[in-house]
Every structure is written in structure tokens, then in C-alpha cells.
Amino acid sequence: MLVDVNSLVRKNVLKLKPYSSARDDFKGNASVFLDANENPYPSLFNRYPDPHQLKLKEKISRIKGVKSEQIFLGNGSDEPIDLLIRAFCEPGVDNVIIPQPTYGMYTVSADINAVEIKTINLTSDFDIDLAATEGAWDEKSKLLFLCSPNNPSGNLLTKDKIESLLKKLSGIVIVDEAYIDFTDYPGFLPLLNKYNNLVVLQTLSKAWGLAGIRLGMCFSNVEIIKILNKIKSPYNINILTQDVAEKSLNEIEQKNNWVKEIKVQREFLRNELTKIRIVEKVYPSDANFLLTRVKNASATYKLLVAKGIITRDRSNVVLCDNCLRITVGTPDENQVLLNELKKA
Numbered sequence: 213m214l215v216d217v218n219s220l221v222r223k224n225v226l227k228l229k230p231y232s233s234a235r236d237d238f239k240g241n242a243s244v245f246l247d248a249n250e251n252p253y254p255s256l257f258n259r260y261p262d263p264h265q266l267k268l269k270e271k272i273s274r275i276k277g278v279k280s281e282q283i284f285l286g287n288g289s290d291e292p293i294d295l296l297i298r299a300f301c302e303p304g305v306d307n308v309i310i311p312q313p314t315y316g317m318y319t320v321s322a323d324i325n326a327v328e329i330k331t332i333n334l335t336s337d338f339d340i341d342l343a344a345t346e347g348a349w350d351e352k353s354k355l356l357f358l359c360s361p362n363n364p365s366g367n368l369l370t371k372d373k374i375e376s377l378l379k380k381l382s383g384i385v386i387v388d389e390a391y392i393d394f395t396d397y398p399g400f401l402p403l404l405n406k407y408n409n410l411v412v413l414q415t416l417s418k419a420w421g422l423a424g425i426r427l428g429m430c431f432s433n434v435e436i437i438k439i440l441n442k443i444k445s446p447y448n449i450n451i452l453t454q455d456v457a458e459k460s461l462n463e464i465e466q467k468n469n470w471v472k473e474i475k476v477q478r479e480f481l482r483n484e485l486t487k488i489r490i491v492e493k494v495y496p497s498d499a500n501f502l503l504t505r506v507k508n509a510s511a512t513y514k515l516l517v518a519k520g521i522i523t524r525d526r527s528n529v530v531l532c533d534n535c536l537r538i539t540v541g542t543p544d545e546n547q548v549l550l551n552e553l554k555k556a
């Protein structure tokens with residue numbers, strides 16, 4: 213639905229006069245910077261970083277085919293998740309919709325901000341339940357969180373269902389594409405200019421192998437990006453992260469090779485897992501992990517831990533009875549895992 217972003221945003225955010233940093237007041241080249249109370253003695257890091265990460269955004273813009281002004285960068289994806297809730301949801305008044313099971317941070321961020329969560333379930337094959345989602349949506353609903361490929365199940369959500377929600381809902385639909393590189397599918401970035409209520413999240417933490425530098429990417433229309441920029445902390449992406457990200461983004465070939473190898477290993481691991489006695493089901497995956505149902509998840513989890521192999525026990529999560537989430541590792545790591553499971 214064509215939404216009026218300014219009427220969705222919280223009134224205090226709409227009225228907010230954002231902090232203006234020294235680097236906002238003066239942009240450009242000069243030889244003597246006496247405006248930010250930095251230590252003048254030379255070191256690599258004595259100056260504040262670019263608060264708007266323009267060089268990095270230009271690079272991401274070229275790679276993703278999205279205008280720089282449509283990109284917000286965060287300290288991990290967790291930052292835009294929190295900022296979206298803070299920008300649009302009045303605590304104790306508005307609500308967000310989070311179909312389960314999915315990534316836990318949406319719930320944690322909503323809880324931190326005292327924003328009500330309407331929890332509904334995905335279908336038994338972890339796809340969108342359209343009737344339940346539309347049924348849960350009310351006049352106080354502001355955000356719908358969707359994760360595709362979904363964590364912990366690994367499957368893509370049906371594109372047509374996401375589009376039908378983008379058309380119907382009078383709020384913002386967030387599609388978290390942390391695992392999009394592991395799919396053979398372009399994701400929702402090509403639809404950014406078709407739906408003004410669409411927000412896409414991606415990250416350097418998975419396929420790009422840069423979880424340690426904390427860089428999350430949020431793509432949307434210029435209006436929504438401006439609101440996020442207004443409420444972020446001034447220098448949210450440090451120089452180290454900006455530098456490493458810029459350099460690493462030149463290594464697309466490397467990233468693509470990793471993804472290719474991980475996809476080969478994913479199919480190998482799936483095949484081998486299905487042959488193991490205690491494995492009851494390996495769910496289809498478009499990500500770099502396999503949700504795997506075993507006879508007794510907690511016993512299997514402990515047995516693996518005793519061998520120094522750590523998986524994620526998801527058996528307490530809805531629709532995930534006796535399921536472990538197993539990340540695809542290197543060929544050697546996968547073999548070690550399989551050997552232990554065969555003995556179980």
C-alpha cells in the first residue's frame with residue numbers, strides 16, 4: 213500500500229531536531245580541523261569517522277543497484293531493527309507483527325522498547341499464513357517482520373505472499389535477507405521502488421564472512437532512510453569497520469567462491485544427514501544452515517557438545533520440536549559432525 217510515512221512515524225521523531233555533529237556542520241576538505249575536540253597528534257584513528265559513510269554507501273550502491281540515499285548502515289542488522297521500532301512504534305500503544313518461528317532479535321527489540329508484539333505462527337512448512345497475518349493486523353500495527361530465507365527454518369518465504377502483504381497492509385513490511393546470497397534468487401531489492409512501505413535488511417555477517425566488524429545494511433525509500441538517519445547515534449559506524457568493509461567489498465569473487473562451496477557442502481550435508489539413523493527430517497534450505505529433526509534433540513545436542521561440536525538446539529521453539537539448527541561448515545567440519553552423528 214502507498215503509505216504516508218510521516219503519518220506512520222512517531223510524533224516525537226517527526227518533530228525531533230537531530231544532533232548535529234561537527235562533521236555535519238562542516239563537510240569538505242580543509243587543513244586545520246579545530247571543530248571536534250579531537251586530539252591533534254597524528255594517529256590513524258584520531259579523527260571521528262564519516263557519520264554518513266558516504267564512500268562505503270557508494271560502493272554498496274554499485275554492488276546492490278540501489279541509490280546511496282536509499283541505504284542506511286548500522287552496527288549490525290540489529291541496529292536498524294531497533295531503530296525501525298523506535299521510529300514507528302509508540303511504546304504501550306502501537307504493535308508489531310512477528311510470525312514465528314523466526315530470528316529472535318525482532319522480539320527482543322520490541323520488548324526493550326515496550327512495544328506490543330502480536331505473535332502468529334508461520335505455516336507448518338514455515339511459510340506465511342496470509343489469513344493469520346492479515347487477521348492480526350489492526351489500526352495500531354506499524355511493522356511486520358519477515359525473514360526470508362527464514363532463520364531457523366532456512367526456507368524462502370513465498371514472494372507472491374510477501375507482495376500481497378506489501379499491497380494490503382497500511383504499515384511497513386520489513387524483509388530480512390541476511391541469507392540472500394545463499395539463494396539463487398534476487399530478493400526484494402528490485403522491488404524497492406515499487407513499494408514505498410518495503411524495508412530490506414541485509415548484512416556483511418554471513419556470506420561476506422565479516423560478522424566481527426558489525427555492518428548491517430538497510431534499504432528502503434529515501435523518506436524512511438532519512439528518518440533512520442535522524443535518530444541514529446552520530447558516529448554509529450567506526451572507522452575500522454568502514455575501512456574493512458570498503459576493502460572487503462572489492463573481493464566479490466572471494467565471497468562468491470565461499471557461497472558456491474557452502475552451497476555444495478549444504479547439499480552434501482543434507483544427503484548424508486538423511487542417511488543417519490537418528491535423523492528424522494532435514495528441512496529444505498536456501499541458507500547456510502540446515503534445520504534438522506532428530507529423535508531426541510537435547511540428547512544429541514549434549515552428545516555433540518561432549519565431542520566439541522556446537523550446534524543450535526531449537527527444540528523449544530514453536531514448530532521446531534526436536535530440531536537442531538546446523539550451520540554448514542568446512543568439508544572437514546561437516547565430516548567430523550557426520551562421523552559423530554553416525555555413532556549416536
Ligand SMILES: *Cc1c(COP(=O)(O)O)cnc(C)c1O
Nearest residue numbers: 288289290315363390415417428
Ligand atoms: C545472522 C542474522 C542477522 C545478522 O545480524 P547482524 O547484526 O547483521 O550480524 C540478521 N538477521 C537474521 C535473520 C540473521 O539470522
